[in-house]
Amino acid sequence: MRILVLGSGGREHAIYLKLKSEAGNQRVFQLPGNGGTDPQDKLDGTLNDFTSIARQIRALKIDLVFVGPEQPLAEGISEYLQKETGVAVFGPDQRAAQLEGSKVFAYQFMKKAGIPTAKSIVIENLPEGLAAIEKHSLPIVLKVDGLAAGKGVSIHRDRASAKEKLIEIFEQRIFGQAGNRVLLCEFLSGTEASLFALCNGSEAIFLPVARDYKTVFENGEGPNTGGMGSYTPGDHLTPAQIAFAHQTIVKPALQEFSYVGILYVGLMVHSSRADDISVIEFNCRLGDPETQCVMPYLAGDLTPYLLWACGRNNPIPKVAEEGFYRVPVKAGASLNVVLAAKGYPGDYEKDIPLKLPQKMPGDVHIVHAGTARIAEGQFVSKGGRILNIVATGNDTNDCRQKVYAFIEQLKTNNDFSRLHYRKDIGL
Numbered sequence: 001m002r003i004l005v006l007g008s009g010g011r012e013h014a015i016y017l018k019l020k021s022e023a024g025n026q027r028v029f030q031l032p033g034n035g036g037t038d039p040q041d042k043l044d045g046t047l048n049d050f051t052s053i054a055r056q057i058r059a060l061k062i063d064l065v066f067v068g069p070e071q072p073l074a075e076g077i078s079e080y081l082q083k084e085t086g087v088a089v090f091g092p093d094q095r096a097a098q099l100e101g102s103k104v105f106a107y108q109f110m111k112k113a114g115i116p117t118a119k120s121i122v123i124e125n126l127p128e129g130l131a132a133i134e135k136h137s138l139p140i141v142l143k144v145d146g147l148a149a150g151k152g153v154s155i156h157r158d159r160a161s162a163k164e165k166l167i168e169i170f171e172q173r174i175f176g177q178a179g180n181r182v183l184l185c186e187f188l189s190g191t192e193a194s195l196f197a198l199c200n201g202s203e204a205i206f207l208p209v210a211r212d213y214k215t216v217f218e219n220g221e222g223p224n225t226g227g228m229g230s231y232t233p234g235d236h237l238t239p240a241q242i243a244f245a246h247q248t249i250v251k252p253a254l255q256e257f258s259y260v261g262i263l264y265v266g267l268m269v270h271s272s273r274a275d276d277i278s279v280i281e282f283n284c285r286l287g288d289p290e291t292q293c294v295m296p297y298l299a300g301d302l303t304p305y306l307l308w309a310c311g312r313n314n315p316i317p318k319v320a321e322e323g324f325y326r327v328p329v330k331a332g333a334s335l336n337v338v339l340a341a342k343g344y345p346g347d348y349e350k351d352i353p354l355k356l357p358q359k360m361p362g363d364v365h366i367v368h369a370g371t372a373r374i375a376e377g378q379f380v381s382k383g384g385r386i387l388n389i390v391a392t393g394n395d396t397n398d399c400r401q402k403v404y405a406f407i408e409q410l411k412t413n414n415d416f417s418r419l420h421y422r423k424d425i426g427l
């Protein structure tokens with residue numbers, strides 16, 4: 001099998017490493033990749049140049065493409081590459097990707113399908129929005145309709161700040177076109193959980209539940225980031241809740257969209273009752289940094305599932321639970337800590353030199369995110385989230401010890417006054 005992974009973040013590097021470790025894969029390429037991508041596998045290009053990607057797929061005789069991030073999916077890369085090159089593409093088509101690309105579209109679908117979610121109002125202009133804020137109970141959640149790099153949601157405990165935000169969106173156009181419409185939502189309380197359904201157009205099989213840490217500092221303090229660490233297995237969804245989500249959320253989505261790829265269901269869990277969950281959002285891709293801990297936790301190869309999802313009739317190992325199937329996993333746990341540039345998610349330190357050891361301690365590996373390669377073992381930072389330190393072990397605590405011990409080791413050769421990481425992942 002010759003596979004191309006599209007994307008350059010930690011998620012895509014983790015997928016690349018997993019696919020590369022599987023014996024049946026002859027070559028795995030990454031476009032554009034990052035500092036961790038083997039130079040002989042790294043393809044030049046940008047994710048918005050579909051023509052050039054199609055050309056490289058033909059030239060390299062690629063069999064299967066894994067699309068990592070949401071933007072190209074929302075722009076229709078999946079059907080474009082299939083039509084132009086005949087390649088199998090893991091990732092939903094443009095219409096299905098609107099579940100992430102448009103919050104209004106996702107809300108309208110959920111309403112039609114009877115999927116539990118926050119009550120919401122679609123706001124088309126400023127006067128309408130200001131009037132709605134006057135009448136709405138607090139707190140108020142505002143979501144811009146389009147893709148906004150994770151910055152499009154704000155929670156307001158007073159009406160004045162909600163109005164201010166709407167002025168920024170509709171008058172100052174801080175989100176551009178993405179802010180043409182806004183969803184005003186009821187505030188949901190509870191614990192958040194992410195569910196990853198791997199879909200083949202008519203059926204789903206579930207990946208392990210992982211916990212993500214969103215705020216930049218410990219104890220939920222500081223602004224939200226893309227995610228500062230993760231671990232799996234997470235215990236914040238019971239099997240009965242997964243079965244409920246399968247029946248009431250994933251199945252209707254499969255039916256409406258013949259969904260192929262990952263349907264990432266962001267949930268709010270209100271209590272331990274099986275049916276007491278609501279959808280916060282849909283994403284049309286895997287989570288970052290959850291993927292970094294999920295990949296090494298899978299018991300077998302990922303490739304068979306990707307082929308199954310793309311309609312190739314090959315068998316897949318699966319474990320039957322009551323009301324759903326899941327992918328077999330290893331015993332123990334897996335955990336990931338993100339090393340970020342100081343200042344992230346605001347203005348952050350740039351071009352930080354990084355020295356990484358050639359030999360890694362047992363059960364620990366590095367997944368690159370915002371890095372570029374200078375020479376063997378030498379890198380420079382090229383983004384806010386830079387590296388993921390991942391360990392597998394007997395349990396979360398064992399993984400924690402391995403990850404943090406390795407970070408201490410990195411301190412002897414690297415300038416940690418320019419780096420930041422959370423110390424409470426897995427606690």
Ligand code: AMP
Nearest residue numbers: 118141153185186187188189266280281
């Ligand atoms: P989203 O991009 O829709 O996942 O929203 C980003 C974050 O905002 C979520 O992970 C939640 O922490 C929070 N959030 C979104 N919608 C709501 C809601 N209706 N009630 C409470 N928190 C929410």
Ligand code: GLY
Nearest residue numbers: 212227287288289
């Ligand atoms: N870790 C959250 C996300 O990928 O959206």
